[in-house]
Amino acid sequence: MNKQQITNILPGLAICICIALLSTFLGTYIQSIGSATIAILLGIIAGNTCCKNERFTAGTKFAEGTLLSCSIVLLGTTIHIQALFLLGVYGVGFILMQLLLTIVSAIWIGKKLGFSENFQLLMASGNGVCGSSAIASTAPVIGANDTEKGISITIVNLLGTVLMLLLPLVATVLYNGETNQSAALLGGILQSVGQVVASGSLMDESIKELALLFKVIRILFLVVVVLSFSYWKQRSGSHEQAVKQKKTNIPWYIIGFFLMCTLFSLGVLSPTLSHISKSISGAFELIALAGIGMHIKIDQLIAYGMKASLYGLCIGLIQIGSAILLIYVLL
Template identity: 50%
Template sequence: MKTQDFIQQKLTNFKDIFPGLIVCILIGLVAKYLGTLVPTLGGATIAILLGLLLGNTVLTHKKLHKGIRFSESNLLSYSIVLLGGTLSYTVILELGVSGVSFIILQMALTIAFCLFVGKQLGFSENFRLLMASGNAVCGSSAIGATAPVIKANDVEKSITITLVNLTGTILMMILPFLTNLLYENETMLSSALIGGTLQSVGQVVGSASMVNHDVLKYATIFKIVRIIFLVFVILGFAKLKKDEENHDAELHHKKPNAKIKIPWYVKGFFLMCFLFSIGFISENISLGFKQISNYLEIFALAGIGMSVKFKDLMKAGLKSGVYCLAIGIAQIIIAIILIWILL
């Protein structure tokens, strides 16, 4: 392809993307500002709700679709890579064996619960896997990272992100009362309940801030360790789907493909995490990565909200609400039991 043709194609692609991208950015900026006024909701949840409202009413023009698609997919991928540059493996040492064991078991049991109960309720495997990753690891970032690996469609991804964020927002306001009731706000136990349960970093920060500064610090560490394990959850789900594909291929007398394709953003996340851990990425640069990552996630969530249609949510219906409620209650109960045993 000639250089001139290549540039022309890129300009055409940019023109197609620009309208929807600008809309998502504007919604995200408004949501970010409103999140500072209403911290109990936070910018992420507000971005989804605004996107959901506007995407089903006044912002429905077809010219916005490509930009919205770009925002919800590409921007979230970039956010995930930059997030890796804010995480250090050394934080694992701060929690010790009992703290890390708590996180691993909490994540494993949450995933098992999501998959089992979701199957009993008749949800598709992809929907269950997305709910499992979102609730067990880090909300929308985990869902965005998992969706391409398991070949989930946009409707499944958008609806699960919306449901997981709404569930996390409700739990965010409940957990400070529970930590006071159960543990009298003791630092490590309260931190484990909040940091080991809530879906997004913003929700952890918001909830822990309602308790005290020490709980905020350690709850964030619990959450960061969960995010570090995101790579292993994705690889596990990828292997699960690949094994199923290979089994289907054998049944149809086709040659199985045993290779697991790891998405570029997962590799990028892992690499950035490694570079920050060895000190190649400075604290100041990491802070910049964190801020940029947060903005990109907000813009992506605005696009995700705009992609969710009311008719799709209606199809999900009461059964999805029951599913989310069951997961939230199960996460709290599992965490309380594990805290009693391990911490």
């Protein structure tokens, strides 16, 4: 990267960093919404008011591209493959079935509502695996545009915020706070790790810890989901140049994620380094979400608005229904 490129990146990146810092501050006071959603909303406001100028574009692109990719790689330092064995066959089976049902239903509903195939796959990965990180991982390999990526991240985060507050109530009514079943409900549905932590904290410490374990299992399937969607697009031939460019390449951040996960599982990376990496990953993600928000135009959001919200609501209801059924059968 030369001096001119750095100069071009700085204005937009500085705005994204400021938004991330402000969202972190506000998130401590508005915990029901969370920093991620606040960062997106502030980004949308900035991108449609005071920061419309083209000079911010290079920096926001860097934030939502390079920084978010680095965030995904660093996320791997927090995932231990041993989690697969701690939950047992039925626990892993629950997550796998829930993941498949979420993906299939997201694609089916998206088709019925007339959304593009790219948008369907982004909503499927975001709701099925790990929210913003999964969408950011999927978008480049399927050739999704900025609007599809931005709107899907916004809808997934808003849905996650609603479910974060709703699921503890559902778990209390259905399971009377029983640890295993309540944790499976939270960890098997909620989109982001932060939402799992926040939702679990509304119930019990043991539920929160076990819910995180269920969530970790879902994140372990990130690589499989991204590569499967990439293969799907290649076979369908429904996006042209982007597939041709990526046809034989596994994205570097997916390789990095799997490598970091392996190194952490083998004990090469210490828990201290893992904790530091998690903090950096979270910071990079917030900066990236601010950049993504800045690329969402209000008129585009309105155009997607009600229909996309209905899409998210339908996915959320199916996730809850399928999780309750699978918990009854398997756990």
